[in-house]
Amino acid sequence: MSMKEYMDQAENYVLHTYNRFPIVLDSGNGVYLKDTDGKEYLDFGAGIAVYSLGYHYPGFDDALKSQIDKVLHISNLYYSVPLAQAAQKVVKASGMSRVFFTNSGAEAIEGAIKAARKYAFLKDGQTDHEIIAMHHSFHGRSVGALSVTGNPHYQEAFKPLMGGVRFANYNDLESVKAQVTQKTCAILLETVQGEGGIYPATEEFLKGLRTLCDEKDILLILDEIQCGMGRTGDMFACQSYGVEPDIMTVAKALGNGVPVGAFLLNEKTAQSSLVPGDHGTTYGGNPFACAAVSSVLDIFEKDHIVEHVRDIAPYLEEKLDGLIAKHACLITRRGRGLMQGVVVGNGVKVGEIVKAAQKEGLLTLSAGSDVLRLVPPLIIEKKHVDEMMEKLEKAISML
Ligand SMILES: *Cc1c(COP(=O)(O)O)cnc(C)c1O
Numbered sequence: 001m002s003m004k005e006y007m008d009q010a011e012n013y014v015l016h017t018y019n020r021f022p023i024v025l026d027s028g029n030g031v032y033l034k035d036t037d038g039k040e041y042l043d044f045g046a047g048i049a050v051y052s053l054g055y056h057y058p059g060f061d062d063a064l065k066s067q068i069d070k071v072l073h074i075s076n077l078y079y080s081v082p083l084a085q086a087a088q089k090v091v092k093a094s095g096m097s098r099v100f101f102t103n104s105g106a107e108a109i110e111g112a113i114k115a116a117r118k119y120a121f122l123k124d125g126q127t128d129h130e131i132i133a134m135h136h137s138f139h140g141r142s143v144g145a146l147s148v149t150g151n152p153h154y155q156e157a158f159k160p161l162m163g164g165v166r167f168a169n170y171n172d173l174e175s176v177k178a179q180v181t182q183k184t185c186a187i188l189l190e191t192v193q194g195e196g197g198i199y200p201a202t203e204e205f206l207k208g209l210r211t212l213c214d215e216k217d218i219l220l221i222l223d224e225i226q227c228g229m230g231r232t233g234d235m236f237a238c239q240s241y242g243v244e245p246d247i248m249t250v251a252k253a254l255g256n257g258v259p260v261g262a263f264l265l266n267e268k269t270a271q272s273s274l275v276p277g278d279h280g281t282t283y284g285g286n287p288f289a290c291a292a293v294s295s296v297l298d299i300f301e302k303d304h305i306v307e308h309v310r311d312i313a314p315y316l317e318e319k320l321d322g323l324i325a326k327h328a329c330l331i332t333r334r335g336r337g338l339m340q341g342v343v344v345g346n347g348v349k350v351g352e353i354v355k356a357a358q359k360e361g362l363l364t365l366s367a368g369s370d371v372l373r374l375v376p377p378l379i380i381e382k383k384h385v386d387e388m389m390e391k392l393e394k395a396i397s398m399l
Pocket residue numbers: 104105106107109138139140141190194195223224225226227251252
């Protein structure tokens with residue numbers, strides 16, 4: 001069938017909640033994807049910061065296949081070897097104390113919210129605790145996660161949402177302090193805001209929040225769903241600030257394409273929050289998902305993926321800065337490691353660049369209303385950066 005026929009078939013049956021690009025992707029290889037017509041794309045979107053090891057990383061497929069040959073799912077009524085191994089590895093990598101595996105990012109946020117509320121409940125017996133979240137944040141589409149997502153456009157039609165949420169300005173410590181009350185149980189933020197437009201937290205802000213939380217026994221929840229797993233040049237972005245959260249959420253790159261997320265608690269929170277009966281999921285942490293997590297973390301360690309991000313990121317930054325200097329429609333760059341955003345303006349819309357790049361065989365993303373987002377697989381080499389630059393330059397010159 002032609003791409004057009006596949007697209008029509010999908011549009012006839014899939015609920016229309018996404019305006020998809022007119023491309024039917026079919027297979028991947030390294031940092032490249034192919035559509036059903038055989039056209040090749042250099043992938044600087046990685047399935048939205050998911051495919052950090054690229055397609056068919058040596059050893060990863062084998063780990064999945066050997067788990068398929070054993071068992072995919074057993075429920076959380078029993079133990080499995082992959083669960084035990086993945087849990088130990090992710091706890092070790094994060095510096096946290098306990099993990100709960102979920103099936104998505106939104107579910108990780110849901111669990112984090114419940115853990116924070118339970119912690120506060122055990123402290124004072126009250127049931128009206130509040131969470132402070134940030135404007136322009138993104139934490140997912142389920143009702144709880146949507147309630148802490150500071151974007152009225154996503155929320156409007158779905159009210160009433162979960163109560164007890166107050167919003168503050170990102171990177172503005174005073175605005176957070178102004179929202180603290182006796183009822184505040186947690187402060188929730190992305191260490192680097194992703195969907196909102198690639199805004200890294202300032203060191204002053206993150207350290208200030210940690211101090212504020214310590215003073216008032218408020219839990220600090222860091223959402224590392226997009227910026228975690230090596231993307232910023234540290235295993236988790238907060239590690240470069242020297243700030244330890246009480247609760248951390250992870251997903252996207254955790255399974256390198258296998259749907260899996262997690263929330264992690266430090267010892268203090270783990271000791272005094274969720275207990276048997278409080279939380280659960282049928283699929284969460286099943287042997288297949290955990291085999292993926294385990295393999296991903298093994299590869300990160302064995303092949304020094306985080307170190308590679310640190311090596312290659314300055315090259316990408318330098319090249320992007322050169323491009324920004326040359327084109328009036330590219331205004332400035334923000335980001336850390338291989339999570340980069342280029343602000344687009346002067347009469348050009350970011351969507352036009354994304355589409356023109358696709359024609360040139362380059363996949364990119366947008367973020368916020370005007371940011372070109374580059375979140376390539378973490379295994380890119382200089383030659384891929386060069387190829388991306390060539391294609392992006394061509395795309396911009398065609399506008
Ligand atoms: C993608 C994302 C989520 C939601 O994850 P889903 O798997 O889509 O539910 C939450 N937080 C951040 C920072 C994200 O980037």
